[in-house]
Amino acid sequence: MVLQGSLETLSLTSVFQFVAGPGSTGSVWLSDGMREDFIYFENGDIRMIATGREENYHLDAYLIKNTLASPQDVKAVTAESKAAGKRLENALLEAGLATQEDLAAAIIIWMEERLFRLSELREGRFKFMVDYRPHGKTDPLQESCNVLISVNNLLLTLAGRQEDWRAMMERFPDENAIFEATRINPDEISSYPVPAGWFEEIGLLDGTRSIAEILSETFLTRFEFYQFLSELRYRGLLVMADKEKLIELAEQARKDGDVAAVIKFFENALAWDSGDIETRINYAEILQNMDLTQEAFEKFRTVGDLLYKEGNFEEAMQHYRTALVLKDDSPEVIFNIADIHEISGNMEKALELRGSVAHLYVKAGRYRDSADIFGYLAEKQPEEIGWYLLAADSFGELDMPDDATEFYEKAIATAIKTGRKDEVQRIINVAMNRFPRNTTMERRLLQSVRKYSQSFKRQDEKDEE
Numbered sequence: 001m002v003l004q005g006s007l008e009t010l011s012l013t014s015v016f017q018f019v020a021g022p023g024s025t026g027s028v029w030l031s032d033g034m035r036e037d038f039i040y041f042e043n044g045d046i047r048m049i050a051t052g053r054e055e056n057y058h059l060d061a062y063l064i065k066n067t068l069a070s071p072q073d074v075k076a077v078t079a080e081s082k083a084a085g086k087r088l089e090n091a092l093l094e095a096g097l098a099t100q101e102d103l104a105a106a107i108i109i110w111m112e113e114r115l116f117r118l119s120e121l122r123e124g125r126f127k128f129m130v131d132y133r134p135h136g137k138t139d140p141l142q143e144s145c146n147v148l149i150s151v152n153n154l155l156l157t158l159a160g161r162q163e164d165w166r167a168m169m170e171r172f173p174d175e176n177a178i179f180e181a182t183r184i185n186p187d188e189i190s191s192y193p194v195p196a197g198w199f200e201e202i203g204l205l206d207g208t209r210s211i212a213e214i215l216s217e218t219f220l221t222r223f224e225f226y227q228f229l230s231e232l233r234y235r236g237l238l239v240m241a242d243k244e245k246l247i248e249l250a251e252q253a254r255k256d257g258d259v260a261a262v263i264k265f266f267e268n269a270l271a272w273d274s275g276d277i278e279t280r281i282n283y284a285e286i287l288q289n290m291d292l293t294q295e296a297f298e299k300f301r302t303v304g305d306l307l308y309k310e311g312n313f314e315e316a317m318q319h320y321r322t323a324l325v326l327k328d329d330s331p332e333v334i335f336n337i338a339d340i341h342e343i344s345g346n347m348e349k350a351l352e353l354r355g356s357v358a359h360l361y362v363k364a365g366r367y368r369d370s371a372d373i374f375g376y377l378a379e380k381q382p383e384e385i386g387w388y389l390l391a392a393d394s395f396g397e398l399d400m401p402d403d404a405t406e407f408y409e410k411a412i413a414t415a416i417k418t419g420r421k422d423e424v425q426r427i428i429n430v431a432m433n434r435f436p437r438n439t440t441m442e443r444r445l446l447q448s449v450r451k452y453s454q455s456f457k458r459q460d461e462k463d464e465e
Contacts, residue, residue, distance in 0.1 A: 004127035012119050013155055015126055020044040020151035027132045032124040037114070038134035046149040048142045049111050050134040057141065059089045061219030062106040065197035069097040087142055104145040110429060111149060112157065119158050161223065168226040171233065172211065178241040178268045180331050181209035181232060184443055192235070198228050205232075207241035210264055243272045247279065254286050263295070264284060275306055281319075288326065297326040301333055313340045331369075332361040351380055358390070367397040378410065383418055385411050391428060396434040404434070405441050409448045416452045425450055 015028060023044035030037045038050040054398035060078055063069040064066055074097060074176035081091035089106075092098040139454035187195050204214045211229075218225055232238035246269040253261035266283040266379050270276060284299035300323035317340050320333050327333075338353035355375055375392035381387060388411035408431045415423040428445050435441050 002127070005125070007121050007124045007126060010126075012121060012126065013158065015128070016046075016151050016155065019128055024130065024430070026128055026130040027134055029122075029127045029129060030118060030124060031126075038132075038137055039115075039118075042148065044151065046111070046115075046151060046154065047147065048134075049114055050137040050142075052137040052141070052216070054087070054139055054141075055110065056134065057089060057103070057106045057110045058219060059092055059103055059106040062102060062109065063092070063098055063218055065195050065199055065224075067197045067373055068102060069193070071200060073097055093118065100145065101269050103141065104147050107142060107145055107147055108149065109221065111147070112154070113150075113223065114221065116158055116161055119162075119444060144205070152409055164227070165223065167178065168230055172226060172229055175212040175215070176210045176264060176267060177228070177271065178207060178210050178246070178264070178377055179205055179238050180241045181205035182239060184237055192231060194228060194231050201225075201228070207237065207245060210268075232254065240271065241268055243269050247282075250283075250286070254290065257290075259290060259292065261289070277303060277306060280306070284319075284322075293326050297323050297330070300326065301330070303354075304336065308336055308340070313343060316340065329360055329363075331357045331364070331366075334360070347380075351377060362390075362397075365397075367394040371398070371403070372396045377405070378407070383414060383415055385420070385423060385427070388414065389427065392431070393434065401435055401441055404431070405444055408441070408445055412445060412448045413452045414448070 003015065012030070019026070019041050021026060021044070025042055027041070027050075028039040030039065035051070039046060040048040060074045063074055064071050069092075069462060073095075077091050077095045077097060078088060080086075081088045084091075089098075089103060093100070093103065120184060125323050129327065171182060184199070184202065189199055198220060201214075201220060203330050204217060209217075211225075215225060220228060229238060246265045250262050250265035253259075253265060266279070266286075269279055270283070273279075275303070280299060280303045284296050284303060287299055288296035300319050303321060304316045304320040305312075306345050307319065317337060321341075324330065324337075334353050335357045338350045338357065341347075341353065342350035355377060358370045358373035358377070361367070361373065371394035374387050374394060376389035378384065378391060388407045392404040392407035392411070395401075395407065408427060411427045412424055415421065427430050428449075430440070431441060431445060432438075
């Protein structure tokens with residue numbers, strides 16, 4: 001039986017168990033559609049991961065974070081290897097800063113990190129190829145190191161890491177967040193349950209870099225860095241960056257024309273208090289002055305929404321109008337302005353604006369929303385036949401003939417009741433053009449004509465008596 005299929009039906013960890021159980025030798029080919037890996041098993045243990053290219057095993061980082069070499073010495077060899085076009089791992093071995101055992105340990109860390117990422121895949125294809133060794137695709141450094149990873153131990157490690165990862169993502173859900181490390185007593189570092197070398201990275205937590213930016217600079221793996229953050233926070237050594245400092249940095253970024261930094265610093269400043277109206281207005285105005293129309297619109301709209309929820313309708317209206325200067329076709333903003341007019345007693349203006357909103361929804365293809373508003377307008381202005389027809393038209397776009405028929409019937413009733421009998425045939429024609437060959441609808445509409453004609457005739461006779 002060939003072991004192959006989709007990760008949607010069989011997880012990668014289950015594939016590993018099937019291969020490792022009988023002590024198989026061969027390769028699990030895995031592809032997510034963008035890249036492929038060959039995970040080579042030797043008698044049930046994982047021996048190599050072949051990607052078809054040379055990988056960076058971060059041996060330099062391994063040496064520093066485990067205090068096996070000084071950062072200065074490692075950086076010097078790194079610079080020399082770049083200048084000579086030499087692979088860093090080989091340069092560190094030749095310089096005597098690393099041993100073959102160090103290289104093997106760094107490769108194992110890289111393999112476990114890669115396997116952890118792969119185990120998270122939920123889409124992709126796999127196939128186990130018995131006795132296949134991916135020659136030509138394997139990195140020579142992996143070939144030279146006799147690395148073996150027990151699948152049983154790996155699965156336990158992965159399970160623990162997945163649980164830890166979920167917990168860390170709950171603590172730090174936003175990679176754009178900026179943190180700052182407080183002063184650390186060097187004498188206490190040895191008591192922390194993380195390698196002392198990790199504290200070489202403490203300077204990156206300076207209150208100006210986001211987690212995402214630090215991840216691109218640190219020698220720690222992604223998982224290690226989040227472990228480091230968690231430990232610092234647990235010890236009370238990690239705080240959110242100072243709000244006032246962040247606003248000052250945002251102002252400086254504005255002067256420098258650095259849009260990304262403006263957004264980064266303001267978003268982090270607002271993390272202290274999402275309801276800080278003054279900071280939000282400042283943020284929106286800066287974006288507007290930097291010609292970031294869409295971004296500024298969203299921020300002014302948010303200010304309006306917050307003030308609206310507070311019941312501060314006058315100021316909400318002011319910021320909604322500013323938002324509409326930037327983007328005049330926002331149905332949500334116009335809808336809220338209509339609400340404010342209705343609350344203030346200006347029903348005529350409120351209904352006019354709601355009509356505009358409904359037409360914008362039609363333009364955007366949001367027919368369910370437009371049907372609801374046209375129906376609301378028909379309730380508020382029951383003698384306006386147009387609202388019934390527009391509601392029916394929206395239901396027509398949704399291919400909902402029964403709902404459309406109800407509004408056509410209401411339009412007919414209104415036309416007859418208000419003495420506009422010449423409109424009745426036009427309404428039927430409109431309906432039949434929208435729903436040609438719908439005999440059920442045609443029959444219902446003709447029945448409505450007879451029903452309402454008779455009903456209103458009797459009412460008129462009664463009134464005359």
